[in-house]
Amino acid sequence: MNDYEVIIGLEVHAELSTNTKIYCNCTTEFGADPNTHCCPICTGMPGTLPVLNEKVVEYAVKAGLAMNCEISRFSKQDRKNYFYPDLPKAYQISQYDLPLCEHGNIEITVGKDKEKYKKNIGITRIHIEEDAGKLIHDAFTGDTLVDLNRCAVPLIEIVSEPDIRSADEAVAYMQTLKSILEYLEVCDCKMQEGSLRCDVNLSVRKRGQKEFGTRTETKNLNSFRAIYNSIEFEIKRQIEVLENGGKIIQETRRFDDVKNIGYAMRTKENADDYRYFPEPDLAPIVLSEEYIEKIKNALPEMPHIKKERYMSKYGLPEYDAEQLTASKYVAKFFEEANDICNNPKAVSNWIMSDLFRLLNENEIEITSCKITSENLAKLILLIDKGTISSKIAKQIFEEMFENGKNPEDIVKEKGMTQISDENAIKEMVEKVVSNNPQSVTDYKAGKDRALGFLVGQIMKETKGKANPQIVNKMLIEILNK
Amino acid sequence: MSVSKEEVKHIAVLSKLQLTDQELEKYTSDLSNIVDFANELSNVDVDGTKPTAHILDIKNVFRKDEVQPSYDREEILKNAPSKDAGCVSVPKVVE
Ligand SMILES: [Zn+2]
Numbered sequence: 001m002n003d004y005e006v007i008i009g010l011e012v013h014a015e016l017s018t019n020t021k022i023y024c025n026c027t028t029e030f031g032a033d034p035n036t037h038c039c040p041i042c043t044g045m046p047g048t049l050p051v052l053n054e055k056v057v058e059y060a061v062k063a064g065l066a067m068n069c070e071i072s073r074f075s076k077q078d079r080k081n082y083f084y085p086d087l088p089k090a091y092q093i094s095q096y097d098l099p100l101c102e103h104g105n106i107e108i109t110v111g112k113d114k115e116k117y118k119k120n121i122g123i124t125r126i127h128i129e130e131d132a133g134k135l136i137h138d139a140f141t142g143d144t145l146v147d148l149n150r151c152a153v154p155l156i157e158i159v160s161e162p163d164i165r166s167a168d169e170a171v172a173y174m175q176t177l178k179s180i181l182e183y184l185e186v187c188d189c190k191m192q193e194g195s196l197r198c199d200v201n202l203s204v205r206k207r208g209q210k211e212f213g214t215r216t217e218t219k220n221l222n223s224f225r226a227i228y229n230s231i232e233f234e235i236k237r238q239i240e241v242l243e244n245g246g247k248i249i250q251e252t253r254r255f256d257d258v259k260n261i262g263y264a265m266r267t268k269e270n271a272d273d274y275r276y277f278p279e280p281d282l283a284p285i286v287l288s289e290e291y292i293e294k295i296k297n298a299l300p301e302m303p304h305i306k307k308e309r310y311m312s313k314y315g316l317p318e319y320d321a322e323q324l325t326a327s328k329y330v331a332k333f334f335e336e337a338n339d340i341c342n343n344p345k346a347v348s349n350w351i352m353s354d355l356f357r358l359l360n361e362n363e364i365e366i367t368s369c370k371i372t373s374e375n376l377a378k379l380i381l382l383i384d385k386g387t388i389s390s391k392i393a394k395q396i397f398e399e400m401f402e403n404g405k406n407p408e409d410i411v412k413e414k415g416m417t418q419i420s421d422e423n424a425i426k427e428m429v430e431k432v433v434s435n436n437p438q439s440v441t442d443y444k445a446g447k448d449r450a451l452g453f454l455v456g457q458i459m460k461e462t463k464g465k466a467n468p469q470i471v472n473k474m475l476i477e478i479l480n481k
Numbered sequence: 482m483s484v485s486k487e488e489v490k491h492i493a494v495l496s497k498l499q500l501t502d503q504e505l506e507k508y509t510s511d512l513s514n515i516v517d518f519a520n521e522l523s524n525v526d527v528d529g530t531k532p533t534a535h536i537l538d539i540k541n542v543f544r545k546d547e548v549q550p551s552y553d554r555e556e557i558l559k560n561a562p563s564k565d566a567g568c569v570s571v572p573k574v575v576e
Binding site: 025039040051052054055076082083098138141144145273282285 | 533574
């Protein structure tokens, strides 16, 4: 496998978070009943006239500037013709030879700790276009149902140079893009809802070989896991084909996220011939220096700047600061919680370990998480005040994640208050000591493990509610008497 | 012929049309005539001429990003030959 070099380029589609669609005043709101966010323009009725949403241009220029692109002073829209039921006009309005943004680049960080490295990935272009509708399979009739609510929701397509060399780099690139788009507030980046997704162009070549191999395109990947797994799959597949003396066929492929396998789409759908031509219904876009300058000056604090601030202001290690600032929403959650409990290290630890683990396991984003930043801060204050032990806090945290309850209420309901009453603990310690004479002898003979065993017994007696510092202190006192 | 039979077959596939052999002959000849006629434009010297992005001298026709009510679903689906569950129903395409 090491004899081969992998060449990857990504085409990322990001739905813009405008209020209305790209050419009509229908709302872009997600999740409504089928075909209730439609009008004659977005369903492609003959005789209608599309008019471009001004925010689409503004958002695309924002993205272009944040990705170090040159912004076109003169740009136009084109028709991309293909026949499919999710596209009622039988053409998609996109941009062909004069996209809004070109020749950009972004820096990505790949890997962890000692293997960490930085790399620049070129951005070929960013153009505006319209999304297609949604096709639903009707299991009862066997037909396909067409819902046009998403049809003509504005998109930007961000096309990278073939600079990516591994699945890890592809994921890092996608994470960086997501982070930038979130900070700019031009896309909500909800990958499970399809508002951020990508196509992977991939080829392999023997190391030292100059020309590229034949590439395949795997379409519509909408999770980091799917991107990673589909790339690993396709690299292996292409190398196997070549090693067995076969040839790679240029084709469009899909990836089944559940079965973890990629497959080629039927060749008929591969007959790409889009017959692009200039869209006669839409006027060219001509941008002034002042317009671009104004957007540039209004760009928000970007993730790498925020990261530096977290390191200097809160004294967080670089890795933590990077993880917390990668997502705008995580950064916001962190800052809100810390404003209440003023314990940056604790807030950071809770987010990076328990919260990220639970979000991953449940495949949800922090924005749809039931734990609020305020409740996390309260939990940390309960630990800091000694009301609960950190072990109990972990249980409470899981419950907060399940039902979104206030930690103070959970503690009250379940009687989880930590026992810090020295007399009560002393009683418990004496009881355990007298019940375990062998361990006491072992401890006095210098076996440290006996101490741990006794602490464990006491915690068991109190169902984990005894304050561990007091238990330790008292146990040693009694044993050393 | 400036348009080959193969090209006509390809265009038929893209247009979702099924052509008989006779139709194929006829369209190959008809389309060739049309293309020949249009190709006279290729004789014009366009060196130094900028490509036309739009036939009218207009630019920056934008609208504000303000939501207005969409149409009733009944209206939108009125012309659909077949519908089901609030959707247009078409022959199976989902794999
Ligand atoms: Zn509409």
